[in-house]
Amino acid sequence: MDPSGPPQAHLPARTVLTSADIDRVLTRIAYEILEANKGGTDLVLMGIPRRGYPLARRLAAKIAAADPTVNAEAITGQLDVTMFRDDLAHQPTRPPHPTQLPAGGIDGKVVVLVDDVLYSGRTIRAALDALIDLGRPRAVRLAVLVDRGHRELPIRADHVGKNLPTAAVEKVRVRLAETDSPALDEVVIEGAA
Amino acid sequence: MKHLLSTLDLSYQDAISILDTAEAMAAVGEREVKKLPALRGRTVVNLFFEDSTRTRISFEAAAKRLSADVINFSAKGSSVSKGESLKDTAQTLAAIGADAVVIRHGASGAPARLANSGWIDAAVLNAGDGTHEHPTQALLDAFTMRRHWAQLHGVPSSGTDLAGMHVAIVGDILHSRVARSDLWLLKTLGADVTLVAPPTLLPFGVESWPCKVSYSLDETLETKPDAVMMLRVQAERMHSAFFPTVREYSRRYGFDDVRLDRLDALGMDNTILLHPGPMNRGLEISSRAADSPRSTVLAQVSNGVSVRMAALYLLLSGEGSSPRTPQEVSAQ
Numbered sequence: 433m434d435p436s437g438p439p440q441a442h443l444p445a446r447t448v449l450t451s452a453d454i455d456r457v458l459t460r461i462a463y464e465i466l467e468a469n470k471g472g473t474d475l476v477l478m479g480i481p482r483r484g485y486p487l488a489r490r491l492a493a494k495i496a497a498a499d500p501t502v503n504a505e506a507i508t509g510q511l512d513v514t515m516f517r518d519d520l521a522h523q524p525t526r527p528p529h530p531t532q533l534p535a536g537g538i539d540g541k542v543v544v545l546v547d548d549v550l551y552s553g554r555t556i557r558a559a560l561d562a563l564i565d566l567g568r569p570r571a572v573r574l575a576v577l578v579d580r581g582h583r584e585l586p587i588r589a590d591h592v593g594k595n596l597p598t599a600a601v602e603k604v605r606v607r608l609a610e611t612d613s614p615a616l617d618e619v620v621i622e623g624a625a
Numbered sequence: 626m627k628h629l630l631s632t633l634d635l636s637y638q639d640a641i642s643i644l645d646t647a648e649a650m651a652a653v654g655e656r657e658v659k660k661l662p663a664l665r666g667r668t669v670v671n672l673f674f675e676d677s678t679r680t681r682i683s684f685e686a687a688a689k690r691l692s693a694d695v696i697n698f699s700a701k702g703s704s705v706s707k708g709e710s711l712k713d714t715a716q717t718l719a720a721i722g723a724d725a726v727v728i729r730h731g732a733s734g735a736p737a738r739l740a741n742s743g744w745i746d747a748a749v750l751n752a753g754d755g756t757h758e759h760p761t762q763a764l765l766d767a768f769t770m771r772r773h774w775a776q777l778h779g780v781p782s783s784g785t786d787l788a789g790m791h792v793a794i795v796g797d798i799l800h801s802r803v804a805r806s807d808l809w810l811l812k813t814l815g816a817d818v819t820l821v822a823p824p825t826l827l828p829f830g831v832e833s834w835p836c837k838v839s840y841s842l843d844e845t846l847e848t849k850p851d852a853v854m855m856l857r858v859q860a861e862r863m864h865s866a867f868f869p870t871v872r873e874y875s876r877r878y879g880f881d882d883v884r885l886d887r888l889d890a891l892g893m894d895n896t897i898l899l900h901p902g903p904m905n906r907g908l909e910i911s912s913r914a915a916d917s918p919r920s921t922v923l924a925q926v927s928n929g930v931s932v933r934m935a936a937l938y939l940l941l942s943g944e945g946s947s948p949r950t951p952q953e954v955s956a957q
Contacts, residue, residue, distance in 0.1 A: 512649070515661035515691075515938075525943035527642065528649035530783075565658040 462494035733757035763806035788815035796856030
């Protein structure tokens with residue numbers, strides 16, 4: 433039941449974002465979010481497990497550094513979308529993750545969904561459904577570290593770290609110090625010709 | 626995992642995975658919309674050949690919170706009273722298109738028969754069969770104990786087990802499927818179990834079970850167990866005299882007010898009191914003990930919904946749990 437599938441033969445891998453790149457990209461997205469929201473009021477960042485949550489925490493810390501009225505802890509949450517997926521019957525069983533709402537809830541807030549890779553758009557579709565069961569945000573925006581294309585649904589990101597044209601056979605791997613071992617930050621594209 | 630029939634053959638990983646999933650499910654009960662779409666379009670049949678209040682309601686609530694359709698069936702008022710066999714009932718359910726069958730039956734092994742006979746291709750969940758097993762009850766007991774044990778040690782309950790916990794199971798072990806399921810699961814999770822009962826209410830061969838056996842509740846309480854599980858005296862299964870009088874049983878093996886005060890006197894501030902219900906107040910447990918802060922009876926009921934949601938989710942999702950459409954097969 434390894435979600436990454438059977439071990440594959442040696443794939444050529446190429447690093448597309450290094451640790452320093454990821455940090456710069458997140459700083460830019462944090463400022464973009466503040467600019468689009470005209471400040472830090474009513475802002476909530478909801479990370480999608482597993483890697484969206486640490487990204488949301490990092491973004492919140494950067495937003496708090498830029499706008500002292502914002503408390504990073506109080507605007508960050510985690511949104512589990514497992515039970516809302518449309519492929520539950522066709523994938524190996526996924527264990528659900530906890531959903532944590534920020535103390536102020538999401539009613540009337542501007543919720544920024546945060547995820548690592550935007551691909552088919554189905555995870556975000558599930559996230560929108562999950563969010564609506566938790567309350568009624570004033571607006572929902574989407575921030576992703578990497579947009580690799582191949583959308584299957586009419587969904588687009590408001591804030592993109594890097595647009596990465598890929599072939600469907602390639603794999604985009606995001607590693608973050610918080611969730612992966614060895615603990616380092618990088619985005620790698622595997623299986624590229 | 627295709628079926629949930631017993632805790633004896635439940636692996637450590639599967640048990641932890643069910644308990645961890647239940648932890649995530651528990652959060653749903655605190656939300657505004659207490660419903661998840663995970664099992665939309667699936668049909669769960671509650672097939673109850675024996676009476677039940679909380680198990681049936683709990684399974685029904687669990688299935689509905691996962692958006693499954695629920696069909697309730699009880700033997701009373703059905704064609705079973707006209708002499709329909711289990712096989713014919715199963716084939717009827719298969720024809721209706723049941724994805725999961727929750728079965729309670731008076732005969733030990735009836736759920737295993739249903740699961741392995743080929744009469745029906747649905748996930749089978751044992752909700753109590755004769756004096757054999759009641760796995761979801763054991764899982765909710767373990768879930769309740771694990772929350773208590775983890776809180777006591779200041780660790781999150783997800784991912785932990787019951788290593789080092791001392792549990793006493795007291796009462797009618799002979800007729801109790803709950804005691805059996807509890808024992809196997811608690812051993813798997815690393816707890817030490819002591820069974821306490823009069824010799825007449827212990828099953829044949831109990832000395833080969835992986836537990837201690839005691840004939841005295843007071844002596845067992847001296848050993849300071851972390852959890853005491855009181856079992857119901859199952860009058861409906863007792864067709865001969867297992868103890869001289871109800872009063873004598875209650876005095877020696879009931880959790881009465883005197884024993885409740887003794888827990889305080891012995892300094893056992895963190896010992897919890899479990900009961901699978903329904904309780905015979907005044908027989909195996911006194912009213913004051915049942916309503917005391919130590920009692921987890923109501924927590925067990927609400928945890929039961931979370932655990933059953935987890936079991937239904939894990940059995941009904943995952944690869945091959947629903948037939949693929951031809952397009953999906955050709956896309957592979």
